[in-house]
Structure formats: structure tokens, C-alpha cells
Amino acid sequence: MKKLINSPDTVVTDALAGLAAAHPALSVDTDNKIITRASGPRQGKVGLVSGGGSGHEPLHGGFVGYGMLDAACPGEVFTSPVPDQMLAATKAVDGGAGVLHIVKNYTGDVLNFQMAAELAEDEGIDVVPVVINDDVAVQDSLYTAGRRGTGATVFVEKIAGALAEEGADLTAVAAVAREVNERSRSFGVALSPCAIPAAGKPTFELGESEVELGIGIHGEPGRTRSALLPAGELAAIALDAIRADMAVDGDLLVMVNGMGGTPLIELYVVFNEVRKQLAASGGHVARNLVGNYITSLEMQGFSVTICQLTDTLARLWDAPVDTPALRWGR
Amino acid sequence: MKKLINSPDTVVTDALAGLAAAHPALSVDTDNKIITRASGPRQGKVGLVSGGGSGHEPLHGGFVGYGMLDAACPGEVFTSPVPDQMLAATKAVDGGAGVLHIVKNYTGDVLNFQMAAELAEDEGIDVVPVVINDDVAVQDSLYTAGRRGTGATVFVEKIAGALAEEGADLTAVAAVAREVNERSRSFGVALSPCAIPAAGKPTFELGESEVELGIGIHGEPGRTRSALLPAGELAAIALDAIRADMAVDGDLLVMVNGMGGTPLIELYVVFNEVRKQLAASGGHVARNLVGNYITSLEMQGFSVTICQLTDTLARLWDAPVDTPALRWGR
Numbered sequence: 001m002k003k004l005i006n007s008p009d010t011v012v013t014d015a016l017a018g019l020a021a022a023h024p025a026l027s028v029d030t031d032n033k034i035i036t037r038a039s040g041p042r043q044g045k046v047g048l049v050s051g052g053g054s055g056h057e058p059l060h061g062g063f064v065g066y067g068m069l070d071a072a073c074p075g076e077v078f079t080s081p082v083p084d085q086m087l088a089a090t091k092a093v094d095g096g097a098g099v100l101h102i103v104k105n106y107t108g109d110v111l112n113f114q115m116a117a118e119l120a121e122d123e124g125i126d127v128v129p130v131v132i133n134d135d136v137a138v139q140d141s142l143y144t145a146g147r148r149g150t151g152a153t154v155f156v157e158k159i160a161g162a163l164a165e166e167g168a169d170l171t172a173v174a175a176v177a178r179e180v181n182e183r184s185r186s187f188g189v190a191l192s193p194c195a196i197p198a199a200g201k202p203t204f205e206l207g208e209s210e211v212e213l214g215i216g217i218h219g220e221p222g223r224t225r226s227a228l229l230p231a232g233e234l235a236a237i238a239l240d241a242i243r244a245d246m247a248v249d250g251d252l253l254v255m256v257n258g259m260g261g262t263p264l265i266e267l268y269v270v271f272n273e274v275r276k277q278l279a280a281s282g283g284h285v286a287r288n289l290v291g292n293y294i295t296s297l298e299m300q301g302f303s304v305t306i307c308q309l310t311d312t313l314a315r316l317w318d319a320p321v322d323t324p325a326l327r328w329g330r
Numbered sequence: 331m332k333k334l335i336n337s338p339d340t341v342v343t344d345a346l347a348g349l350a351a352a353h354p355a356l357s358v359d360t361d362n363k364i365i366t367r368a369s370g371p372r373q374g375k376v377g378l379v380s381g382g383g384s385g386h387e388p389l390h391g392g393f394v395g396y397g398m399l400d401a402a403c404p405g406e407v408f409t410s411p412v413p414d415q416m417l418a419a420t421k422a423v424d425g426g427a428g429v430l431h432i433v434k435n436y437t438g439d440v441l442n443f444q445m446a447a448e449l450a451e452d453e454g455i456d457v458v459p460v461v462i463n464d465d466v467a468v469q470d471s472l473y474t475a476g477r478r479g480t481g482a483t484v485f486v487e488k489i490a491g492a493l494a495e496e497g498a499d500l501t502a503v504a505a506v507a508r509e510v511n512e513r514s515r516s517f518g519v520a521l522s523p524c525a526i527p528a529a530g531k532p533t534f535e536l537g538e539s540e541v542e543l544g545i546g547i548h549g550e551p552g553r554t555r556s557a558l559l560p561a562g563e564l565a566a567i568a569l570d571a572i573r574a575d576m577a578v579d580g581d582l583l584v585m586v587n588g589m590g591g592t593p594l595i596e597l598y599v600v601f602n603e604v605r606k607q608l609a610a611s612g613g614h615v616a617r618n619l620v621g622n623y624i625t626s627l628e629m630q631g632f633s634v635t636i637c638q639l640t641d642t643l644a645r646l647w648d649a650p651v652d653t654p655a656l657r658w659g660r
Contacts, residue, residue: 002521002539004596004632006560011599014561018598021605022620057594077595191332209332230336231344260593263627264387265407266334268348269341275351290352292622298593300628302334327657 001195001202003298008197012054012076019061023324026064033081034089035061036071046164046173047071047093050102050157051086052109053078055196056217057260059153059294062325068161069102069323077196077297078218080108086116090125098126098170100177102156104149105133128170130177132156134186134305136245137214137222148216151255151305152184154293155317158326162319176316180307185246187238188303190215190259191228194296213237217259217296217303231266235273238304246308248278251286253307253317260295262302267291270302278306287317293325331525331532333628338527342384342406349391353654356394363411364419365391365402376494376503377401377423380432380487381416382439383408385526386547387590389483389624392655398491399432399653407526407627408548410438416446420455428456428500430507432486434479435463458500460507462486464514464635466575467544467552478546481585481635482514484623485647488656492649506646510637515576517568518633520545520589521558524626543567547589547626547633561596565603568634576638578608581616583637583647590625592632597621600632608636617647623655 005011013030020028027038041047050060051073060072070093075081090099099120103113110131117127132149141148160177168176190212193202203219206212211234214222229237242248256271258264267290275285286309294303307313320330335341343360350358357368371377380390381403390402400423405411420429429450433443440461447457462479471478490507498506520542523532533549536542541564544552559567572578586601588594597620605615616639624633637643650660 002541002558002630004521004561004564004592004600006562006599006603011595014602015595015598018600018602018605018620021615022598022601022618055593055595057598062594191334211332228332231334232336234334261591261628261630262334263385263590263625264392264622265341265345265384265627268345268352268387269336270334270348271352272344272348273336275348285351288352290348292594295593297595298591298630300332300591 001200003197005197011197012074032088033085034071034073034092035064036092037065041070041093041095043095044097045095045167046097046170047095047099048102048157048161048164049086049089049093049099051081052104053080055297056294058325063157063323065323066330067165067319067321068157068326080106080112083112083115083119086113087119090116090120090127094125100160100170100173101127101129102153102177103129103131104153105131105146106143107145126170128174130174130181132181134181134184135216136185136241137187141216142220143218150188150217151186151257151294151303152181154255155184155253155305155307156180158321159313159316162316180313184305184307185242186303186305187241188215188301189213189234189238190299190301192261192300193219194299215301217294219296219299231269232273235270236277239274239277242304242306248306249282250284251309251314252278252283253287253309254285255289255293255305257294257303257305258292259299259301260292261298261300264291267302274304286314331530333527335527341527342404362418363404363415364422365394366422367395367400371400371423371425373425374427375425375497376427376500377425377429378432378487378491378494379416379419379423379429381411382434383410385627386624388655393487393653395653396660397495397649397651398487398656410436410442413442413445413449416443417449420446420450420457421453424455428458430490430500430503431457431459432483432507433459433461434483435461435476436473437475456500458504460504460511462511464511464516465546466515466571467517471546472550473548480518480547481516481587481624481633482511484585485514485583485637486510488651489643489646492646510643514635514637515572516633516635517571518545518631519543519564519568520629520631522591522630523549524629545631547624549626549629561599562603565600566607569604569607572634572636578636579612580614581639581644582608582613583617583639584615585619585623585635587624587633587635588622589629589631590622591628591630594621597632604634616644
């Protein structure tokens with residue numbers, strides 16, 4: 001296991017210091033691990049807070065900025081942030097219109113965000129949580145009751161962020177976040193494991209020509225293992241798993257996401273297979289993201305996330321965004 | 331060696347088809363491997379063409395668009411494109427004001443671009459080549475006479491592209507491209523090798539706790555090997571090598587670039603070390619890029635590229651750009 005770090009103990013704070021230095025539009029409290037917009041909360045705007053373990057960069061800190069999140073609270077690598085941290089982030093972004101918590105469905109995250117929401121309510125801040133659970137690979141898993149939250153988180157943060165920026169109220173912003181989650185499904189494939197810095201060894205082992213189908217973003221086991229297959233067949237497995245759970249026709253928002261160690265040339269190969277196979281069954285890729293957006297440290301592999309668009313969701317997707325990792329139209 | 335591809339023979343064309351489908355603002359001729367702006371050449375604007383072997387994505391195709399390149403011609407993986415391809419790209423982007431060829435210093439690329447320039451001149455198109463040679467690690471190397479061209483290519487494409495967009499003539503655009511190259515230096519470190527799909531095995535071997543210092547973007551040997559060191563020490567080695575060749579004080583444009591398989595969390599750790607160490611010796615990171623911009627397939631590692639800014643170069647860096655891989659201000 002080789003990593004570009006100073007020490008397993010400081011990897012998260014060192015990376016946060018780098019994030020702060022690279023992006024002056026962010027305000028980063030490295031001690032308390034809270035990333036907010038340097039411009040502060042906007043009075044009357046619903047605040048959006050997300051968070052979760054580190055190791056999935058650019059998620060979530062790279063999505064803080066105009067048109068997306070107001071704050072992110074990263075935990076240690078693959079470890080939930082704590083309620084106090086979430087509470088501080090919630091208070092920091094409250095502009096009087098309440099705060100949406102975007103929570104990936106992992107037991108620790110859900111419990112801690114719930115406690116933070118209760119504490120915030122005690123201080124007079126309206127909080128609505130939305131739990132993301134788009135991963136069709138497994139019901140229940142190592143860290144989850146029910147389905148895991150993965151790629152749809154990026155879509156929810158972008159689309160709910162755009163609606164909040166327009167001035168919608170907390171009920172409406174929470175409703176669109178839930179709608180995006182309900183209309184989205186994901187499936188991931190790993191070619192290699194990853195290693196948590198503090199553990200110093202891979203989270204699992206894969207044979208020389210083996211892949212894990214239905215992998216989670218922490219290296220949780222998937223559905224099954226298979227021999228390495230051509231990209232087209234791996235894309236078909238991912239799409240079949242998604243199709244078994246949701247119709248994928250009409251206008252779609254599609255993300256082909258790298259797991260952190262996947263070169264871009266391969267992600268474009270996978271994206272080409274995905275859009276061809278979707279087209280063959282009546283699905284039109286109306287919007288797309290191809291790149292590393294929700295990763296698992298240095299894991300090699302990909303995930304596909306598909307959202308059934310509506311005109312409103314497409315409009316909110318297209319709205320201006322200005323964050324380290326997503327930036328357009330402004 | 332596990333790769334997300336259909337076949338080593340089709341990886342480049344499959345990826346180009348994916349690039350085309352993902353980015354409607356690009357026009358991609360997958361047969362002839364030429365990527366241009368879908369909007370076509372602008373009359374009176376200097377055209378910018380770059381190219382080189384595939385495997386370095388997003389370079390160069392991801393940098394085609396407003397404010398940067400007019401065309402890119404990718405070769406097979408780690409293989410120069412051919413003169414006919416470069417000639418076709420040159421003709422496709424000529425708006426009557428001549429064409430700049432941005433050429434990384436590898437023997438094959440230089441010879442083929444030279445031949446393409448001669449053929450274009452025969453057809454009445456003014457062509458000026460600028461050869462990029464910013465890598466301080468080695469004089470001469472496996473594929474190069476003189477220094478290799480690496481990260482400065484991204485800076486040259488952005489800054490010369492901005493000047494061309496403003497309507498400057500070919501002489502001025504070529505001059506600023508040369509100036510950026512002369513004011514830029516790079517140094518790279520590899521934690522792991524990469525494997526060319528058609529070869530099926532790594533380009534070199536590294537021990538369990540070894541790194542290669544001064545690596546090139548094709549896995550060419552560097553200066554020396556060392557045991558894996560903390561990120562701060564690796565950053566210091568890179569900066570020392572750069573400082574030995576160029577003063578790095580005042581306002582700097584700094585890129586901390588991943589080699590394709592490096593997770594973003596680690597790149598931010600390295601960036602933090604780089605900016606701290608530069609600050610200690612009077613260098614101010616006035617602009618930065620942190621991410622995967624010029625890669626070596628799935629190689630893990632990083633490179634640092636530093637450009638001594640002037641007010642003009644900073645202004646051109648900040649100018650609007652709208653490409654798949656760099657996008658701001660528009």
C-alpha cells in the first residue's frame with residue numbers, strides 16, 4: 001500500500017488544508033472539519049449540508065459552493081462525522097429558512113445526522129433530512145440497513161442546491177431532493193480494492209483477473225464476483241441491475257463515475273457502452289457526467305448512476321454551479 | 331493488469347466515441363482521430379492544434395473548446411499521431427489567421443508535427459510550432475532528445491488559447507506560448523507503473539515500498555528510485571529539482587497533477603505541502619490546479635508544474651474557458 005500522505009493520522013486535516021489553500025471561495029475549519037462557502041449563509045436561503053466519511057473526494061467538500069452545498073462535514077476516512085460537527089455546520093449555514101441534511105444511507109451517518117438535527121431543532125433551526133439510498137446492488141450491507149447511498153448523492157446535491165439558490169422553501173427543496181433520490185439508481189463494479197490509510201491493508205482481496213460486481217463505496221462486498229469481462233459486458237451487468245429496479249427510458253441523466261484510481265480514458269469507454277445500450281432500449285442520455293465524483297480512495301472500477309429526468313429536474317441540473325468539482329454557467 | 335476496455339485494439343476509438351457522446355460541443359472524427367470544436371473555425375482567429383499519444387486524458391481532447399484548443403489529434407496509446415492526422419486537424423481549424431502547433435517534446439511527435447507543418451504550408455496555411463520541454467527530471471530520455479514536455483502543456487494551451495480568443499495574431503500567440511514554456515518547470519514522482527493495453531504488462535516494475543523520482547508521462551525512467559517517503563518529503567524533492575533550474579518566487583501558477591490512478595485526497599495533501607514549502611522560500615501560489623490533467627493511464631503518483639506568472643499571464647489564465655476538463659468564467 002503506497003500513499004501520498006504524511007501520516008495516516010493527518011491525512012484528512014492535511015487534505016483539508018490543501019483544499020482551503022486551493023479554493024479561496026471555501027472557508028475551511030480544519031480543526032472541526034467543516035467546509036462552508038466563504039461568502040457565508042445567505043439570509044432567506046435554505047441551507048444544504050452534507051457529510052460522511054472522507055475518502056470519497058471530491059464528495060462532499062468539492063461540491064460546496066454556489067448552486068450546490070452550503071457546507072460539508074467530512075469524517076475520518078470511511079468514518080461518519082460526529083453530531084457536534086454536523087450541528088456546527090448546520091448553525092453556520094442557517095439563513096433563517098431552515099437546513100436540508102443530505103445523508104447517505106449508512107447506519108453511522110444516519111444516526112449522527114439524526115442527533116444533529118434534534119440538537120439544531122432545540123436551537124430553533126428547522127432541519128429536514130433526506131436519506132439517499134440509490135444503490136441497487138444489495139439490500140442491507142456491511143454498514144447499512146436497506147440500500148446504500150452512492151452516486152445519486154451528487155445529483156441530489158446539484159439539483160436541490162439549484163432549487164435552494166432560486167429561493168424555494170425548505171419543504172420544496174426537501175421534496176425535490178427526495179424526488180431525485182427516488183428517480184435514481186446506481187450500480188458499481190470494482191477491479192481493485194482500496195486501503196484505508198490507518199489500516200494499512202486492502203479492505204478486501206481480488207484475484208488477478210477477478211472483479212467485484214455491486215461493490216459499495218467503502219469496498220463493502222457486492223453481489224458476486226466474476227472474471228474480468230469486456231467493458232461492454234460490465235456495463236450491461238450494471239444496466240441490467242438498474243433496469244430490474246427502475247424503468248430507464250426517456251430522457252436520462254447518467255453519471256459514469258470512477259472509483260478514484262480509474263483513468264479517464266476507461267471511463268469514456270464505459271460511458272460509450274452505457275449510452276449505446278441505453279439507446280437500444282429507448283433511453284436517451286440527455287445529460288451526463290463522466291469522471292471521478294464519488295470515489296473510494298484509489299479503488300479501480302466504475303459506477304453507473306441513472307436519474308429519470310423531468311423538465312424541471314433537467315432545468316435545475318443545467319442551472320449555474322460554481323464549486324471546485326462542478327462548475328458551469330456562471 | 332485489469333482494464334475497463336473492450337479490446338486493446340479499440341480502446342482509443344471507443345473512448346473517442348464516448349467523448350463525442352458526452353460533449354456535444356465537440357466534433358469528433360473517430361475514424362481519423364480528430365477532435366475539433368463543433369462550432370467550427372472562427373474566421374480571423376488563430377487556430378490552436380495539439381496532439382500526442384493517448385493515455386494522458388484529459389490531455390488533449392479534454393482541452394478542446396472556447397478559450398483553449400481548436401483541435402486535438404490523439405495517437406494510439408503512448409504513440410504519436412501521424413502527419414496526415416495533424417494536417418487534417420490544421421486544415422479543419424484554419425480561419426485564415428494561421429495555426430499554432432503545440433508539441434510536447436518527444437521525438438515522434440516533433441518529427442510528425444514538423445512534417446504536418448510543411449504539408450500545411452504547401453497548402454497555404456501559416457503554421458508555427460512551439461515545442462514544450464518543461465520537465466527538469468532528465469536531459470534526453472527514452473523517447474526524447476532534450477527535456478520532456480509534460481505539465482506546462484496544460485498552461486500553454488490555456489494561456490495561448492486565451493490570447494488567440496482575444497484576436498491576437500499568430501506571432502503574438504506563438505510568443506506567449508513560448509514564454510509560458512520558458513517560465514514553467516515540472517517534476518514527477520511515480521508510486522506505481524502503468525500498462526499499455528496492447529502490451530498487457532507494466533511499463534516498468536517498482537518494489538513494494540519504492541517510488542520512481544523524475545518519472546515521465548509514459549513511465550520512462552526518472553532520475554533515481556527511493557523508498558516511499560512522506561508526502562512532504564516527496565514534494566520537497568520535486569521542488570528542489572525545479573528550484574535548481576528556475577527561481578520560484580513571486581506569484582506562481584502551480585499545478586499538482588495526478589498520474590491517473592491517484593485519489594484526489596492525496597493530491598490535496600501534496601498541494602498543501604507544495605504551497606507551504608513555496609511560501610517558506612518566497613513563492614506565492616497565486617493560481618492553482620489540483621487534479622488529473624496530464625496522466626499516464628492508471629499510474630499512481632503526482633507531478634508538480636510551476637509557472638512564474640506575470641500580470642498578463644495571470645489575466646490570460648483567468649480568462650473564460652469552456653472545455654470538458656477546464657471550465658470557468660463563461
